[in-house]
Amino acid sequence: MTSRTFGGRFAFCSVVAAFSLGIFLAQVHAQLPEASTEPSEAEIEPSPIPDTELRLEPQLPPSEAPMPGRTLKLGPPAVVEPILPPVNLEALGRSGRLWSFHGVVKEFLFAGNRVFSTRVLGKVVEKYKA
Numbered sequence: 001m002t003s004r005t006f007g008g009r010f011a012f013c014s015v016v017a018a019f020s021l022g023i024f025l026a027q028v029h030a031q032l033p034e035a036s037t038e039p040s041e042a043e044i045e046p047s048p049i050p051d052t053e054l055r056l057e058p059q060l061p062p063s064e065a066p067m068p069g070r071t072l073k074l075g076p077p078a079v080v081e082p083i084l085p086p087v088n089l090e091a092l093g094r095s096g097r098l099w100s101f102h103g104v105v106k107e108f109l110f111a112g113n114r115v116f117s118t119r120v121l122g123k124v125v126e127k128y129k130a
Contacts, residue, residue, distance in 0.1 A: 106129070108121070
């Protein structure tokens with residue numbers, strides 16, 4: 001097969017495909033229902049119950065006097081007394097107890113350690129023992 005024959009076949013297939021696509025789109029367009037902005041008389045059914053028709057125009061609320069407001073009267077609030085004495089933060093701040101721990105560590109016990117051995121962890125915390 002030469003390139004000239006291939007080019008001719010390709011052009012012929014392209015023309016046939018475009019023509020078929022045009023016919024297909026025309027048939028699909030013909031099958032689509034036409035959009036109507038107003039419903040026909042057959043689509044609108046009257047309501048069997050009087051005064052239940054749907055009104056589409058906006059309606060303002062009736063100009064009646066508003067209902068009188070009611071005030072809910074509550075009892076006095078319960079008195080809540082603190083259980084713990086108040087904390088004097090200024091005295092604690094001056095003493096340094098808020099920011100530091102003063103205690104003696106006698107022993108570190110490691111349980112469940114699988115990555116580092118107890119000996120290696122003991123070397124790390126040696127400086128914190130008393």
